[in-house]
Each structure stands twice: as structure tokens, then as C-alpha cells.
Amino acid sequence: MKVLSIDKLKRRIKLIPETSIDLLNIYRLIEPGDTVYSETTREVKKERAYGEVDSERVKIKIGIEVSKKTADPLMRRISLLGIVKYVDRELDIIKKHHTIHLEPEKPIEIESRDRFPFLLSLAKTAATKITHEILCISIDDEKFAVIHISNAGVKILRTRDLTPPVKTLMQHQEDDSFRRNVEEVIKIVEEELEPRRKIEVVLLGPSVMIERFSKEIKARKPELGRLIKRHISASSGGIEGFLEAMRTGAIGRNLKPLEDAFIVEDAIRHASKNPELAKMGVEEVYRAISSGKRGIVLVTENYLWSSLEDSRIQLILSEAEKGRIELRTILSGTEAAEKVDSLGGIVMINK
Incomplete structure (x- = not known):
């Protein structure tokens, strides 16, 4: 979410929601009586001097x-x-x-007498979010994947099987095969990088493989080599190696899908060691919170969208706003969300 301006005197905030989770956060904070400003278009009729009436669509x-x-x-x-x-x-x-319809990338202004402190807290949290992107090249000697990571989620851009090395080949033949693979990967990565100017490129895979691959890239395409900021060691490349690195936090935790993956894995570990502390499904979570239990609640984006009118979800959201529980919305379409969905879409780990 981008915060464009904050007017404490008028108790007004102007912002741009960037994801559907931003929309969910705005939805739960806006209440009847608040004033919302937005730009739209409207058809305006005009009467000409000679008596005819025509119309034009204007922005207002x-x-x-x-x-x-x-x-x-x-x-x-x-x-x-x-x-x-x-x-x-x-x-x-x-x-x-x-x-007024709220959609990603559409600026809005919210003015609220009663809810302004909550809106201000949301804006301050958004201002601290890291907005950079990562292009991850996950590779081994048989396969590779190019994955784009941002606060909006994880997108698998390309996957490809590579020509595997053959042990019976002479060294120069094996080197030729490796170079062909590198050329293919470079071509694909350049295509994906073209619309993304400010991005961090990371190499992920078996350490020997990514060191050799990095050296070859820097020799062939120095400008591409300069974009590679990190090497991340994993037991394999491709999608499997990428998911492994996300679960362990090896890629980092500075973007939402990365932090989601780490938090969900951590919650599962706690639940495995202390099953009595875990509540699964909306009814169990609702009862635990109603009885005064405190902890972290993980809910998937899809589940929250489909359950916003559920009175139990509304109570859970209310408790989160009051700071009595920690609420984490997990981006849908990720491995972390699949795991939470398999447990009922919402789970709680008691403190």
C-alpha cells in the first residue's frame, strides 16, 4: 500500500491499495459515517447554442x-x-x-472522525514495508526456474528442463553443453528483466552449480552479472529448491510471501511440539479468543474474502484491531496458504 498524504487536522488519509489484502484492511477499518473520496467519470449533458443537446464523459x-x-x-x-x-x-x-468501488492501484481518500487512529496505524505500517522486488533464478544441472517475488505475491515466470550432463562425455563436450544451458537461461532472464528495472537478482541452487553459473554469466553478460546480489545454497534447483529456501527463510523475510512462508512453518513446528496450543478452523479459533486466549492467528486471503460477513470473523478482526491478538493474512496461491487452507483456512497458536 502506498501512502500519498496524511492530514491529521482533517483526519484524512490518501492512499493507493496495491493488493487485495490492502483492500481487506481498508474494508475492516471503514465504517458507516466515514467519508470516502475517489475520482470517477460521469456523463455530462451540454446544450449547444443552436439548441441541440450532446454529452461528454468527464473526470470528477x-x-x-x-x-x-x-x-x-x-x-x-x-x-x-x-x-x-x-x-x-x-x-x-x-x-x-x-x-464507490475500491480496486488495486486506484487512489482513495478516507476521512474518519472515530477510526482515524486505526487508519493512521495502517498507514504507518504500510510506510515501513519494503517495496523492492526479487527475481530468483533457481537452477541445478537438470532444471531451472525463474520466479518473481514481491509484496503482492510469488509468480513463477518460467520453468525449463536443461540438457543434463552425461558422464561419458569428454570434458570439452560437457563444457559445451553447460554453455548452451547458460545461453538459454540468459536469454530467458533478459526477457523477464526487461519490464523490471529496479530488481534484485538472486541465484539459488547447489553451491558448486551457482558459482559456476554466476562466473559464466559475468563473463558473457557483465551488465546482467552486476544485477546478481546474492547466492543462496540449496540442495536442488527449480521449483523444489525455491520452496525449500522459502520454508527455511534462506531467501530472507523482507517481502510478504517470504515472511508468510517462515511464519507458517514456525507455527506448524510449534503446533507439532505443543498440539494443545493450536486451534484449527474458525469455530475453534473463535471459541479460544472469546474465552480470552491470546496468540497469533493465521488466515488465508481466500478464506478471509469469503468469510467477511461471518460474525465470528468480525469478532476476530475486532480483537486484532484492539491489539489483543496478532493477525496475519497469508497470501493465497502460495505453499504457505495451501498448508493453512488444509487446516481449515484459519489457525491460532496460543501464547
């Missing part, structure tokens, strides 16, 4: 006092219904009903 900034909020799990979209109280053009729409 509109502000509504929220009366109702809804979440669409299928579209991953938040809708705010309310009464228009501000418009930056002379249009006869004040006090009329209007709906």
Missing part, C-alpha cells in the same frame, strides 16, 4: 458519506454505498446515492 472527484459496505470475493472488490456530500464540479448530485 466525488466524496460520499458511507452508509453501507460490501465485499465481492469473486471480483476481489470492495464497494461503498453512500450519499454524495462533495463534488469538484457544478453537478446536481449532492445528497444523491452513489457507489
Whole structure:
């Protein structure tokens, strides 16, 4: 989430949600009575001098006092219904009903008398988030994968089987095979790097393999070699090696999917050692929190979207806002989310 401005006097925050998790955070903080401003387009009719009427679509900034909020799990979209109280053009729409749709990359302003401290806390948390991206080249002598990692999630860009080494080949033949593999990988990586200018490139795989691969890249493409910031040792390359490194935290924890993977693995270890401390499924988690238990709650993005109207989920979210529990939303489409989904979509580890 990008924070564009904070006006403490007007108790107003302008921001840009970047992911569906950002939308979920905004959804649970906005309440009826708050004012939300957004840009939209509207058809405006004009009467010409000769009497004909035509129309044009113009961009306007509109502000509504929220009366109702809804979440669409299928579209991953938040809708705010309310009464228009501000418009930056002379249009006869004040006090009329209007709906603002919140979507990723669409700027909004939120003004709240009662909820401003929570919005301010959300903005401060967003401001501390690291926004860089990682391009991970996970490789061994048989396969490789190119994976893009950002706070929005993990995306597997390419996977490919390489020409495996044959023990009976002469050394020069084996070297030729390796160079062909390097050429193929370089070509693919350059294609993926083209639209991404500021990015950290890491090599991951068996240490001997990635050292040799790095040396070859730097000799052939010095400009690409300079982008490689880290070498990460793993027992294998490809997707398997990448997932192994995520689970152990070897890639790091400075981006959300990396931190999610580490936190979920840590929670599973705690649950295995102390099963009595683990609560699985919304009913168990709800009962534990209702009885005063404290701890960390892990819930997947998909589960939260589909359960926002559940009164038990609303209580859990309320307790998280009050700081009584730690709530972590796990990005869907990741191995970490699959593990939490297999346990009911939401789990809690008591302190």
C-alpha cells in the first residue's frame, strides 16, 4: 500500500491499495459515517447554442458519506454505498446515492472522525514495508526456474528442463553443453528483466552449480552479472529448491510471501511440539479468543474474502484491531496458504 498524504487536522488519509489484502484492511477499518473520496467519470449533458443537446464523459472527484459496505470475493472488490456530500464540479448530485468501488492501484481518500487512529496505524505500517522486488533464478544441472517475488505475491515466470550432463562425455563436450544451458537461461532472464528495472537478482541452487553459473554469466553478460546480489545454497534447483529456501527463510523475510512462508512453518513446528496450543478452523479459533486466549492467528486471503460477513470473523478482526491478538493474512496461491487452507483456512497458536 502506498501512502500519498496524511492530514491529521482533517483526519484524512490518501492512499493507493496495491493488493487485495490492502483492500481487506481498508474494508475492516471503514465504517458507516466515514467519508470516502475517489475520482470517477460521469456523463455530462451540454446544450449547444443552436439548441441541440450532446454529452461528454468527464473526470470528477466525488466524496460520499458511507452508509453501507460490501465485499465481492469473486471480483476481489470492495464497494461503498453512500450519499454524495462533495463534488469538484457544478453537478446536481449532492445528497444523491452513489457507489464507490475500491480496486488495486486506484487512489482513495478516507476521512474518519472515530477510526482515524486505526487508519493512521495502517498507514504507518504500510510506510515501513519494503517495496523492492526479487527475481530468483533457481537452477541445478537438470532444471531451472525463474520466479518473481514481491509484496503482492510469488509468480513463477518460467520453468525449463536443461540438457543434463552425461558422464561419458569428454570434458570439452560437457563444457559445451553447460554453455548452451547458460545461453538459454540468459536469454530467458533478459526477457523477464526487461519490464523490471529496479530488481534484485538472486541465484539459488547447489553451491558448486551457482558459482559456476554466476562466473559464466559475468563473463558473457557483465551488465546482467552486476544485477546478481546474492547466492543462496540449496540442495536442488527449480521449483523444489525455491520452496525449500522459502520454508527455511534462506531467501530472507523482507517481502510478504517470504515472511508468510517462515511464519507458517514456525507455527506448524510449534503446533507439532505443543498440539494443545493450536486451534484449527474458525469455530475453534473463535471459541479460544472469546474465552480470552491470546496468540497469533493465521488466515488465508481466500478464506478471509469469503468469510467477511461471518460474525465470528468480525469478532476476530475486532480483537486484532484492539491489539489483543496478532493477525496475519497469508497470501493465497502460495505453499504457505495451501498448508493453512488444509487446516481449515484459519489457525491460532496460543501464547
